[in-house]
Amino acid sequence: xxxxxxxxxxxxxxxxxxxxxxxxxxxxxxxxxxxxxxxxxxxxxxxxxxxxxxxxxxxxxxxxxxxxxxxxxxxxxxxxxxxxxxxxxxxxxxxxxxxxxxxxxxxxxxxxxxxxxxxxxxxxxxxxxxxxxxxxxxxxxxxxxxxxxxxxxxxxxxxxxxxxxxxxxxxxxxxxxxxxxxxxxxxxxxxxxxxxxxxxxxxxxxxxxxxxxxxxxxxxx
Amino acid sequence: xxxxxxxxxxxxxxxxxxxxxxxxxxxxxxxxxxxxxxxxxxxxxxxxxxxxxxxxxxxxxxxxxxxxxxxxxxxxxxxxxxxxxxxxxxxxxxxxxxxxxxxxxxxxxxxxxxxxxxxxxxxxxxxxxxxxxxxxxxxxxxxxxxxxxxxxxxxxxxxxxxxxxxxxxxxxxxxxxxxxxxxxxxxxxxxxxxxxxxxxxxxxxxxxxxxxxxxxxxxxx
DNA sequence: CCCGAGGTTTAGTCGCGTCTAACTTTTTGT
DNA sequence: ACAAAAAGTTAGACGCGACTAAACCTCGGG
Numbered sequence: 001x002x003x004x005x006x007x008x009x010x011x012x013x014x015x016x017x018x019x020x021x022x023x024x025x026x027x028x029x030x031x032x033x034x035x036x037x038x039x040x041x042x043x044x045x046x047x048x049x050x051x052x053x054x055x056x057x058x059x060x061x062x063x064x065x066x067x068x069x070x071x072x073x074x075x076x077x078x079x080x081x082x083x084x085x086x087x088x089x090x091x092x093x094x095x096x097x098x099x100x101x102x103x104x105x106x107x108x109x110x111x112x113x114x115x116x117x118x119x120x121x122x123x124x125x126x127x128x129x130x131x132x133x134x135x136x137x138x139x140x141x142x143x144x145x146x147x148x149x150x151x152x153x154x155x156x157x158x159x160x161x162x163x164x165x166x167x168x169x170x171x172x173x174x175x176x177x178x179x180x181x182x183x184x185x186x187x188x189x190x191x192x193x194x195x196x197x198x199x200x201x202x203x204x205x206x207x208x209x210x211x212x213x214x215x216x217x218x219x220x221x
Numbered sequence: 222x223x224x225x226x227x228x229x230x231x232x233x234x235x236x237x238x239x240x241x242x243x244x245x246x247x248x249x250x251x252x253x254x255x256x257x258x259x260x261x262x263x264x265x266x267x268x269x270x271x272x273x274x275x276x277x278x279x280x281x282x283x284x285x286x287x288x289x290x291x292x293x294x295x296x297x298x299x300x301x302x303x304x305x306x307x308x309x310x311x312x313x314x315x316x317x318x319x320x321x322x323x324x325x326x327x328x329x330x331x332x333x334x335x336x337x338x339x340x341x342x343x344x345x346x347x348x349x350x351x352x353x354x355x356x357x358x359x360x361x362x363x364x365x366x367x368x369x370x371x372x373x374x375x376x377x378x379x380x381x382x383x384x385x386x387x388x389x390x391x392x393x394x395x396x397x398x399x400x401x402x403x404x405x406x407x408x409x410x411x412x413x414x415x416x417x418x419x420x421x422x423x424x425x426x427x428x429x430x431x432x433x434x435x436x437x438x439x440x441x442x
Numbered sequence: 443c444c445c446g447a448g449g450t451t452t453a454g455t456c457g458c459g460t461c462t463a464a465c466t467t468t469t470t471g472t
Numbered sequence: 473a474c475a476a477a478a479a480g481t482t483a484g485a486c487g488c489g490a491c492t493a494a495a496c497c498t499c500g501g502g
Contacts, residue, residue: 007489028450041490043451048488060450060497090311091337104329113322116312228459249480262460264481269458281467281480 003052006107009076010035011045012054015065016073020142025062071138078134079106079114081127084164086117088128095128096170129170130161130180130216149196149212156185159200161216169211176205183220224273227328230297231256232266233275236286237294241363246283292359299355300327300335302348305385307338309349316349317391350391351382351401351437370417370433377406380421382437390432397426404441 014034019026032042050057054069065073083102087093093101115136118124125141126132134140145161159182162169173179178200187204188197195208207215235255240247253263271278275290286294304323308314314322336357339345346362347353355361366382380403383390394400399421408425409418416429428436 003488005488029448037489038491039450040452040492045489047451087334091334091341093334093337097333101331101334104331105326108325108329110322110325112318113308113312113314116314120312224458226458250478258459259461260480261462261482266459268481 004054004072007045008049008052008054009072009107011042011049012065012069012073013076013080015049015055015063016070016077019064021144023064025058025064027062031063074134074138074140076106077140078136078138079109081131081133082114082118082121082124083109084127084129085121085124085133089121094171095174096167098128099164099167126180127164128180129164130159131164145216145218147213148198148207148215148217149193151186151189151196151217153186153189153196156183156220157217158183158220159215160218163214166214169214172211173215177201177203178205184217225275225293228266229270229273229275230293230328232263232270233286233290233294234297234301236270236276236284237291237298240285242365244285246279246285248283252284295355295359295361297327298361299357299359300330302352302354303335303339303342303345304330305348305350306342306345306354310342315392316395317388319349320385320388347401348385349401350385351380352385366437366439368434369419369428369436369438370414372407372410372417372438374407374410374417377404377441378438379404379441380436381439384435387435390435393432398422398424399426405438 011031014031015026018030018034028042028046029039031046032039035042046055046057046063049055049063049069053066054072055063055065057063080102083105084098087098087101088095118136123135124133132141146157148157148159151157159178159180161180162173164170182200184198184200186196187199190196190208195206196212197204197206199205232252235252236247239251239255249263249267250260252267253260256263258266267276267278267284270276270284270290274287275293276284276286278284301323304326305319308319308322309316339357344356345354353362367378369378369380372378380399380401382401383394385391403421405419405421407417408420411417411429416427417433418425418427420426
């Protein structure tokens, strides 16, 4: 009955993050790619999730989370992001490494312990990468954000969020002194989806490619 | 190769704690009893541990840890006891509940994180139940202790250690204000392995049975 | 319209860690 | 000393979560 194993949680989380934008159905191969398993494995697990009532699955058509499935995903997302925040703030784990630590701990930590951590941190709303943390009753504020590379020269903004799953990127940004919450101005933009020149404080940086795509930005504030 | 799974660690830990006194061989049924599995399961896992080079096993004669097996056991014991200490001190988890939390976390926490916790706690030598914590290079100070019920009337001592695995006992002691490090005097002892009357500070308590057996004591200091 | 490419599912296997049932070895009691 | 009891092992099964190989849709291009 209580067969919501760690693997099941991982699948729910992956489906959530792949299909979050307006409950789009998620393809088996996208799921397999995200989780680093074969398509056959993903297909088998989708069947399991479906039997558990966590997803609806139309064969050959993709998979969608049910309300219960969404709660499973948000629960583990809460664990993940609170752990990341706790590790970064209380144990000085560098922000490019908190993700993999949290990935393992999120499935075994108790509700009680997670809530103690949240209390100690005074119920943070965002993790070190700017991702929103679901509340204890699984509400999440996941407003869409713009990508840095959608900006034009002259625009100003705040760097609000970046994917936690690429340590290289995080290390790269950290080395250059760029962090969540920093304000910036786009100085220049190369044509043909070229890189942007962006000024953070006194220093200017050339940011392009996947990096500029992964950096999410908000209003100038 | 790296097939030292969580279950394997649990078996190594159980063998260590059952056979710690002078490397006595541990029986399959003792192991099964400790881990709450069938004798057949324990027998199968002993075979696995043996193939991994963590134990020597003479069929029908019991099992003993090899040097490598001892290191596996001490490694997980270090994790367990540091986690207990961390949870108790940093997150105010009551001491009768830290054991079960640590039991799950000990297998997935990274060496780096454990060492960060140890540093934050300033490398504690004992956990909240008085059990010694192995150092990072797996040295442990596990001097044998006397049991409270081995004392005679008039003897004084310090309560130094108690098993972490029985929350009921821990809660009982906590409710009566008895904690690790407290000094006491045995006021009276009933004959025929009867209970002892022991004074801690101003209050006297009648302690007997499994409780007096589980409480370990040291010199008066 | 049909046929092939590519995505999806099924079939069959494997390792881990558990179980029960049956069998073997050791210990114990008369 | 020997039979019965207890302890230990083997045999066969199962659920989980992965794999490869093969069969099966679906959809787009000729």
